[in-house]
Amino acid sequence: MPDTQTRPPTSSADGALKRNALGTGGIAFLVISAAAPLTVMAGVAPLAIGVGGVGAPAGYLFAGLVLTLFAVAFMAMTRHVKASGGFYTYISLAMGKTMGLASAILAIVSYNCLQIGIYGLFAVQTHDMFKVLFGLEVPWPAIALAAVAAVWFLGYRGIDVGAKVLGVLLVAETGILAIMGVGILSSGGADGIGLGSFSPDQMFSPGILAILGICFAAFMGFESTVLYRSEARNPDKSVPRATYIAVGFMSVFYAFIVWTVVQAHGEGRVVEAAGELAGGLFFQTINHYVGPWAEAVMYVLIVTSVYASQLAFHNAINRYVYMLARDGVLPAFLARTHPRFQSPHRAGQLQTILAALVISICALLNADPYQQLLIWVNTPGIFGIVGLQGLVSVAAFLYLRRNPDAVTSKLLVPISLVSAILLFGVVLLIGLNIELLTFADSLTNTILILVMPVVLLAGLLTARWVRRHRPGTFAQIGSFETHES
Template sequence: MGVGELVMSVLAFSSPLTTVAGTLPVLLIFSGQTAPAIYMLLTLMLVVFSVGFVRMSRNVKNPGGFYAFVTAGIGKPAGLGGALLALVGYVFIGFFAPSLFAITLQGWVVNALNGPDIPWYWYALGIIAVTTYLAYNRIDLSAKVLTTVMVLEVIVVVVFDVLAFVNSGAKEPGGLGLALPSLTDASIGLALLFAVGNFFGFEATVIYREEVKNPERTIPRATYLAVVGIGLFYAVAAIAYIAFLGGSNVQAAAEANTVNLFDDALRAFAGNLFADIAVVLLMTSILASMLSIQNIAARYSFSLAVDHVLPRRLARVHPAHGSPHISALSVGALWAVATVLFSVLGIAPEKIYPVASGSGTFSVLLLLFITSIAIFAFFLRPSARKGTAAWKVLLAPAISAVFFGIVTFLAIRNFSALIEGSTLMTGIFMSFTFALFIGGIAYALYLRRQKPDVYARLGRQSV
């Protein structure tokens, strides 16, 4: 892959059309006129994080992503704990897609096409089969699919932005009315949590190290382009919502019509035909996001199998496609089994994706915080800095560690809202997340005593 394909793979993770149509209205409920500023704040902080992240990628050339970085920075036990957080977190995040896709397609077939009311799980199993087929094949096939879908999604969102600005005018109260978030605002924590998940996936720039052209140049360029591009894209979309709905009205409008806010606006702007096209692209957006996440999860599974932590079959590379095909099949099979299980238990699909997405987001956020600490710790060693400016390798990682530590604290404090679950579910999923990291540390210590050859491999290190 080149820079463009790598950036599109990262952008696909956040599912632009799904975010603008689904996540942004929720964010507007909590943030209102401050939503654009929240996106810009997160963009700034992730650019700061990327300074150390990119510099680290030149020192640690193992393709294990955060797994390799945490191992190099604070040791193999923490590295293995971080790898389990990543693998389970990405598998959970990706499992939001089958149920959301099924609900969207089921409603469209019944209401727009007057078609049969097919049970949701058949649609869910169908999309799992499609993404697993693509993830099984060469990464450039996935990249081509993702690039095509991303271009179409971006066009729809840009059209929405332009029409929102054109139709703003003085008819709605408050005008743009943009504002900066206040630290005393009780809802800023939830707003940050809903927005930060839109940036996940940029880790792919180092995970695909073995599958990109000229990684020394491609990885830094793709990282900065992805982070800045995502931030600006969503900030402009948030401004478009505010421009159309009015600054003083946007929060109430988002709360009153969260699910259909984007669709209703688009139908008012461009008519039913364009809105129906957008619904179809929304479904392909979900597919692209799921594919991007499946590719990342498969490569974490592959890395852990290469290190002999997971069964070695998962480390097999397809002789023709060069892909970790067994790991990709395993992720798809896990999603399929979970879909069948939840359907047999009678759990409604709309109950599945908030829990899957929210708990997975918390796992990856915790890993991002740990990685920030690891980058800072790595560059405390004079040999690692090698004359590099201190602000790049010490100050920037320290700032990002403090920031993501605060966001992680907010996530813990608001975890029930993040997964839209009860107190019992909150306790179960939060305990499970911390148990993954602690369990990874404990297992690494066991390997150090009982299987030193496996322990030596941790972090995709050559032995």
């Protein structure tokens, strides 16, 4: 059992993460924006339709169902773990400090893979926007590096500014997708409105198993509600509510939008259309059913949508690095906060440099921003986060078994076990079907699959080294507790 000693508040010299008394709505806005609905839909949903077929909407519902079970197990621990360390703290509490530190390292690498990879999508979509709307050809590396600088600036200024911006972008991008969906349904689609996407033969087709990685990736970031625990009003209530709101909304909304796009092109032709139009599928659809003005708006909003997800991931990464630095595992300077904005600006600077470095290397190697930077860099991150969710479910199972007083329902323990089994099963299915996600050769796919197991092993070895050579630091792992007053 890890040390749960409460540390004193930081001094004014060191600063502390800014607290903004975010309510349920504020946290939910932040978290839903982490997934950026327009990014998920216009950016990668065409690939889900092309591979998964007419039943693609069911993939998002399945992912939402599994992650709802995970959320139930996850939230069962939040009343007893008063910390902002996310997966790191929860796994440390139930599975020990060695696994806790390894999971923290795995989380940092996974979130970085997701955040940095998405710059490829940002570059592609922004390039297309400039070309379609203004007739300009802007090199993708310039766009990606400009986005890195923009994300750093807003993250540097602190969560208050980030929350406001993310909230505005969320409303706008959700609105344009909803307008498209309503336009499709009101016109009757291509062949009338049907429910073939939810028939058993479509929902359980082999293609659905192949797109699970895409569907689960659409929810990445919803678990970051706990990272803002210290900034929430009444976190014991607002954090669980925000988590359920986030996963519930995303599950239903994603499935609805993908289903309407299937109706727009017809169940017999939508797969062909997704293959031909690729990233242009949603833009062509909204142009046809709503009008050219809506296509122009969507182009602008997808750029801001990707930016929103980047900022949310950036903030989540910074908080993991901040917590490890506060626990003494990483250099102390990474735990310093800005004297004015109270943001973890040193951690943000490190993440920004890493993102710029990866993008620059891809540019020098003439890598494709969508295939190599987005898909290939994102894939290990998907493995890592879904695997971490499985570990958290195991942690919840162990914690609830050891602490019967924390069990508020007899269903909590079996739900946490079922959640772990399903999530590790998803990791296996993604690995077995990885070629349909990456379109890469077997060697590349093997490397992408092995990245996160190697990172986890390195984390375990690091934790053992810290335990042996720095016992004082090891005793602090996972022990930082926030002050809820």
